[in-house]
Amino acid sequence: MAQAMKIAIVDDEKDMRQSISQWLALSGYDTETFASAEDALKVLGADYPGIVISDIKMPGMDGMQFLKKLMGSDSALPVIMITGHGDVPMAVEAMRVGAFDFLEKPFNPDRMSQLAKKAANARRLTLDNRVLRKELSDGSQLMNKLIGSSPVMSRLKEDILDLGQADGHVLIDGETGTGKTLVAHALHAVGSRAGKKFVLVSCSALEEDALAKRLFGPMLPEDTQLPAVEEARGGTLVLEDIEALSDTLQARLLSVINDQGTPAETRIVAICNLQEQNRTCEDALRSDLFYRLAALRITVPPLRQRGEDILTLFTRHAEQFSEEYGCDAPQVSAQEAAQLLQAPWPGNVRQLINLAERAVLQSRRGGGTIASLLMNDHEEMQPVMTTEGKPLKEYVEAFERMLIDNTMRRHRGSIASVMEELCLPRRTLNEKMAKYGLARADYL
The missing domain is CATH 3.40.50.2300 (Response regulator)
Structure with a gap:
């Protein structure tokens, strides 16, 4: 309330x-x-x-x-x-x-x-x-939103912290739904421009004339908004779907970049969202602009490469939706955990969030399984074979970590309650929490 x-x-x-x-x-x-x-x-x-x-x-x-x-x-x-x-x-x-x-x-x-x-x-x-x-201006808050402790996510966070302190322009690429715009926010928040303007423009959302005016002007007397290159002066200008820029607008953007000199007064973060096979951002942009924007580069990993982060993300979002809808979060079985880990996730984190919401709504009605929702999303999926792709040990450990994490969260860090529910002696629970990087203080 x-x-x-x-x-x-x-x-x-x-x-x-x-x-x-x-x-x-x-x-x-x-x-x-x-x-x-x-x-x-x-x-x-x-x-x-x-x-x-x-x-x-x-x-x-x-x-x-x-x-x-x-x-x-x-x-x-x-x-x-x-x-x-x-x-x-x-x-x-x-x-x-x-x-x-x-x-x-x-x-x-x-x-x-x-x-x-x-x-x-x-x-x-x-x-x-x-x-x-x-x-959006607090680097620690934003870094906390990048949930996960898998090796690829740990590298991503290190890259954000390192590149956030640099002055060069940045190119962010990766599959759709991986969180590229959140990474752009985090880059701004952990750097020296954190207190300055953060301006985001989607290059695919406007027709060329409207996009040209939004980016470069000119301003008319009745306009209340500065062109983006002026509005972001001294701060960060984020260009989503940079590959949608026409050759003409690419040339104008390159001119703006060249006029700034080094170090750049305004940092440009370009987000590339190409999905076509055998086509990259380098193919879509003129080479001189590409190399100026890609002086520093971050590739956001797809969800299928993030291992046990998948279970962490699913349970966190399921808990949030269960609070929103006023019901219990669905319990994930061992088989469903294995299916979540093996799913191809073409829509990445965005798809997982949608699945978590549907799982909560389905659970509230008292029917269905997470596995059935996954099969609807991926009709081509075969029955789960835990020996395919990863060793069985990895699936078991991921499921075990999820169980301990969920139980600790539910009991607000009460070791005695967790020991009783999972039938674990204290020493074993302590050893497993240490193994999986779980700290009681995080649940109090």
């Missing part, structure tokens, strides 16, 4: 602030009251998890001064001002300064509830967007 939105009520009249507080508390809000603006400012600041309702006329610091202080700290904080009869010009001035809205005394409590709901929704959206922006 979402946490109740806070409402700070600021009024020097005790009866007024108590009646407002009681009414809004009945509507489900978490209220706190202050007798003066000075007291409120000790608590209210940037990222306050709620909204403010304040009287305009108060002794000491009045409502207008209070509003200006709040706007200086967080201009997106919704502040509803309460005005006396005849103070409408002052209320209009408050709106100009940044107030969300105003209520004129005597006001209808239902009208106040409606305004509070509207302001709370706006505040929730603002705070959610700030959290998202923080995640």
Whole structure:
């Protein structure tokens, strides 16, 4: 259940602030009251998890001064001002300064509830967007989203950390659904440009004229958005589906790159998504542009090469969907684990996420198996043969790690509960956790 939105009520009249507080508390809000603006400012600041309702006329610091202080700290904080009869010009001035809205005394409590709901929704959206922006600029958060400890994923993370500190342009390639755009975000977040602009343009989403204008301009008087090469100046410009650029736009992009000199003012990260057989990004781009963009290169591994990461990803996403749909996550049998590990995964991580959601929905209805969903995705798959492709030992170890990981997660790190459910003595459990790189602290 979402946490109740806070409402700070600021009024020097005790009866007024108590009646407002009681009414809004009945509507489900978490209220706190202050007798003066000075007291409120000790608590209210940037990222306050709620909204403010304040009287305009108060002794000491009045409502207008209070509003200006709040706007200086967080201009997106919704502040509803309460005005006396005849103070409408002052209320209009408050709106100009940044107030969300105003209520004129005597006001209808239902009208106040409606305004509070509207302001709370706006505040929730603002705070959610700030959290998202923080995640997209926080290298550690993004690296945590690159789930997996397989050798190929460990190399990928090392490449991101190394290349993130470099200055050259980067080419990211790999199959569809492998997470190339997430890698581009991570490259930006772990490098020296982390606090600068991150601009993403899909080269396949626009017609050539519209794409040329989006990338290079010119700007018209009615335009509110800078061309991408200007918008990203000093930061990172990510070009998805770089292979979709026409020869003309490739030439213009090369000109922009050459004009920047070395080191580049703006880093360009090109994402190549070619799927045609026997065709590469090098084939699709003019050679001089390709070699400028591919000075540094990252190839994101396909899911089928990531071994036990497949089971980790599946169970993590299944848990997330089970919380979303309010049901238990499906249990993966040994045979289904082997099938997940052997599936070809042409759609990679994106396909796995879709499969996890369908498995949860199917489990909620009380029927079907993960194996049946896999067979629908891969009709050409043969019955699982655990001796094909990898030694049986690898499948057994992957399944064992998944079982311990899931059980530790379910019991929130309770060693005693895990020992009881898996019928393992403590020493054996400790040895297996050490073997698979599982730490109790991660589940507490």
